[in-house]
Amino acid sequence: xxxxxxxxxxxxxxxxxxxxxxxxxxxxxxxxxxxxxxxxxxxxxxxxxxxxxxxxxxxxxxxxxxxxxxxxxxxxxxxxxxxxxxxxxxxxxxxxxxxxxxxxxxxxxxxxxxxxxxxxxxxxxxxxxxxxxxxxxxxxxxxxxxxxxxxxxxxxxxxxxxxxxxxxxxxxxxxxxxxxxxxxxxxxxxxxxxxxxxxxxxxxxxxxxxxxxxxxxxxxxxxxxxxxxxxxxxxxxxxxxxxxxxxxxxxxxxxxxxxxxxxxxxxxxxxxxxxxxxxxxxxxxxxxxxxxxxxxxxxxxxxxxxxxxxxxxxxxxxxxxxxxxxxxxxxxxxxxxxxxxxxxxxxxxxxxxxxxxxxxxxxxxxxxxxxxxxxxxxxxxxxxxxxxxxxxxxxxxxxxxxxxxxxxxxxxxxxxxxxxxxxxxxxxxxxxxxxxxxxxxxxxxxxxxxxxxxxxxxxxxxxxxxxxxxxxxxxxxxxxxxxxxxxxxxxxxxxxxxxxxxxxxxxxxxxxxxxxxxxxxxxxxxxxxxxxxxxxxxxxxxxxxxxxxxxxxxxxxxxxxxxxxxxxxxxxxxxxxxxxxxxxxxxxxxxxxxxxxxxxxxxxxxxxxxxxxxxxxxxxxxxxxxxxxxxxxxxxxxxxxxxxxxxxxxxxxxxxxxxxxxxxxxxxxxxxxxxxxxx
Numbered sequence: 001x002x003x004x005x006x007x008x009x010x011x012x013x014x015x016x017x018x019x020x021x022x023x024x025x026x027x028x029x030x031x032x033x034x035x036x037x038x039x040x041x042x043x044x045x046x047x048x049x050x051x052x053x054x055x056x057x058x059x060x061x062x063x064x065x066x067x068x069x070x071x072x073x074x075x076x077x078x079x080x081x082x083x084x085x086x087x088x089x090x091x092x093x094x095x096x097x098x099x100x101x102x103x104x105x106x107x108x109x110x111x112x113x114x115x116x117x118x119x120x121x122x123x124x125x126x127x128x129x130x131x132x133x134x135x136x137x138x139x140x141x142x143x144x145x146x147x148x149x150x151x152x153x154x155x156x157x158x159x160x161x162x163x164x165x166x167x168x169x170x171x172x173x174x175x176x177x178x179x180x181x182x183x184x185x186x187x188x189x190x191x192x193x194x195x196x197x198x199x200x201x202x203x204x205x206x207x208x209x210x211x212x213x214x215x216x217x218x219x220x221x222x223x224x225x226x227x228x229x230x231x232x233x234x235x236x237x238x239x240x241x242x243x244x245x246x247x248x249x250x251x252x253x254x255x256x257x258x259x260x261x262x263x264x265x266x267x268x269x270x271x272x273x274x275x276x277x278x279x280x281x282x283x284x285x286x287x288x289x290x291x292x293x294x295x296x297x298x299x300x301x302x303x304x305x306x307x308x309x310x311x312x313x314x315x316x317x318x319x320x321x322x323x324x325x326x327x328x329x330x331x332x333x334x335x336x337x338x339x340x341x342x343x344x345x346x347x348x349x350x351x352x353x354x355x356x357x358x359x360x361x362x363x364x365x366x367x368x369x370x371x372x373x374x375x376x377x378x379x380x381x382x383x384x385x386x387x388x389x390x391x392x393x394x395x396x397x398x399x400x401x402x403x404x405x406x407x408x409x410x411x412x413x414x415x416x417x418x419x420x421x422x423x424x425x426x427x428x429x430x431x432x433x434x435x436x437x438x439x440x441x442x443x444x445x446x447x448x449x450x451x452x453x454x455x456x457x458x459x460x461x462x463x464x465x466x467x468x469x470x471x472x473x474x475x476x477x478x479x480x481x482x483x484x485x486x487x488x489x490x491x492x493x494x495x496x497x498x499x500x501x502x503x504x505x506x507x508x509x510x511x512x513x514x515x516x517x518x519x520x521x522x523x524x525x526x527x528x529x530x531x532x533x534x535x536x537x538x539x540x541x542x543x544x545x546x547x548x549x550x551x552x553x554x555x556x557x558x559x560x561x562x563x564x565x566x567x568x569x570x571x572x573x574x575x576x577x578x579x580x581x582x583x584x585x586x587x588x589x590x591x592x593x594x595x596x597x598x599x600x601x602x603x604x605x606x607x608x609x610x611x612x613x614x615x616x617x618x619x620x621x622x623x624x625x626x627x628x629x630x631x632x633x634x635x636x637x638x639x640x641x642x643x644x645x646x647x648x649x650x651x652x653x654x655x656x657x658x659x660x661x662x663x664x665x666x667x668x669x670x671x672x673x674x675x676x677x678x679x
């Protein structure tokens with residue numbers, strides 16, 4: 001009965017007024033763009049009629065690497081792709097990777113005032129640490145070897161000012177990448193030294209006592225050496241927050257002071273010469289915990305988490321003319337986590353992960369119809385240590401030290417059956433020291449019926465290996481215990497995608513998807529002893545539709561509008577998953593103002609109602625952001641002013657099981673001023 005009530009609520013939630021809002025917004029987007037375009041003489045436009053498909057693609061269609069591990073257009077890729085460019089980041093005022101992702105069709109994020117979490121296709125489990133999305137930087141895997149985390153907030157290892165573009169690849173990717181590529185792949189492509197040609201200094205100030213600075217040097221020398229070096233620092237005092245759950249006189253009447261702070265320092269460097277690229281990054285980030293999670297003392301600034309992540313990656317890549325192409329890489333990574341939870345007694349939680357690995361990929365085209373790649377990958381986890389202990393009185397609850405290894409081998413063939421029909425098929429086998437082997441295929445049939453219209457029929461399977469936290473974490477069997485018998489989660493996805501780029505630079509995307517997850521890992525109470533443990537216990541089924549319409553005009557105006565309808569259920573209970581909105585809509589507009597030297601970037605984001613883990617309602621909300629961005633008013637200077645949550649909308653994200661709060665309040669209206677000087 002309760003489940004029927006929830007379903008009826010969701011059906012009513014997407015009301016006629018909301019539909020009208022997005023129809024009107026779409027008309028406004030296209031109409032305003034046409035008004036701006038009308039200022040140009042019709043003869044000044046490039047005549048695209050008569051161009052062949054390759055020329056059309058060169059002009060209109062972006063390329064992507066992450067979908068197939070080689071460059072191809074987004075129309076040819078065996079996935080539904082979104083691209084966010086450096087220009088988008090500047091003109092919309094994005095501050096973190098989380099800001100970037102939640103602007104994308106079908107994505108949403110959740111913030112528990114410590115970490116940001118990814119939601120994709122109706123799935124975002126509280127506290128899963130983003131382990132079901134693979135995060136890459138220039139093709140290098142960033143997910144750590146303890147929790148499998150893909151960090152997207154202020155703990156993201158790369159300053160967003162160093163991003164050239166972000167490739168968002170939807171759907172299972174285990175056929176090429178192995179674990180974590182469960183729902184999709186995010187590949188962040190960094191800038192090069194030749195893009196900067198000197199020194200770049202950036203500073204910004206924002207609400208809540210927030211300041212950030214960056215210094216970057218980049219250049220390309222006469223001998224071909226390309227260098228980029230950058231350092232960033234960020235400090236935010238945070239807010240004074242109120243939580244009704246702690247509204248008692250002995251707990252400061254439910255108000256926190258000085259507990260929401262956030263600060264980090266990061267470094268990035270990339271040096272390339274001919275076919276060799278050496279890249280490294282490091283971040284240390286400290287965040288106060290204002291929510292009093294995990295039973296800690298309320299309004300205690302000493303409760304905090306500290307995350308350190310670093311890597312070095314050496315890559316060799318070369319195309320030997322018509323013979324074959326080769327890519328070889330070697331990498332070393334280190335991750336350290338420390339949590340301080342002030343209670344009686346004080347609890348300390350820590351993890352240390354170190355791992356190295358390598359990959360070899362070979363590619364060759366056979367008979368002008370088969371573009372094949374073959375690769376092998378290896379990872380040696382030399383440290384997967386976890387520790388939990390108490391102070392005053394001193395007591396060690398856990399001191400677990402592990403090592404492990406895994407390897408994978410993959411093969412993919414892009415077969416041109418007809419001039420307008422391509423079969424993309426791939427398979428990968430992975431072997432883990434912990435649970436054994438798993439094999440995962442992906443098959444995509446890509447049909448080009450006319451011009452730049454593509455229809456994609458995609459089937460894929462993926463897995464997520466249990467991580468060290470799920471396998472081994474416990475607190476001395478006080479409330480939690482380990483489970484070394486976990487199996488991988490698996491997903492099967494079916495997807496139909498229609499994409500078309502028109503000659504007037506209008507683009508349309510429509511897709512429908514269905515997926516089913518088996519052996520989903522969840523933490524539950526064991527009735528035999530009353531202890532919490534991770535187990536393969538759940539099955540999930542989801543279906544959805546996504547639509548997006550966008551256009552760019554030659555005068556710089558551009559806009560896009562998208563809508564997502566989805567339903568994600570737990571098959572065991574028949575209920576909708578928590579933190580899973582049924583409806584989402586997004587509108588993005590960039591409007592050039594003064595001779596293309598000043599632009600206004602506006603985005604509206606509607607997220608439908610979600611349920612909390614206690615089956616309560618976290619209502620839907622509409623937020624908006626506005627950024628004014630100026631370029632070349634004075635030589636070498638860029639400046640922007642942003643207002644976030646311009647309507648000052650009060651809204652909440654569902655809390656996790658570690659929170660007393662059922663819902664976590666999000667930020668109201670806030671501001672940021674930023675200036676960048678290049679010399």
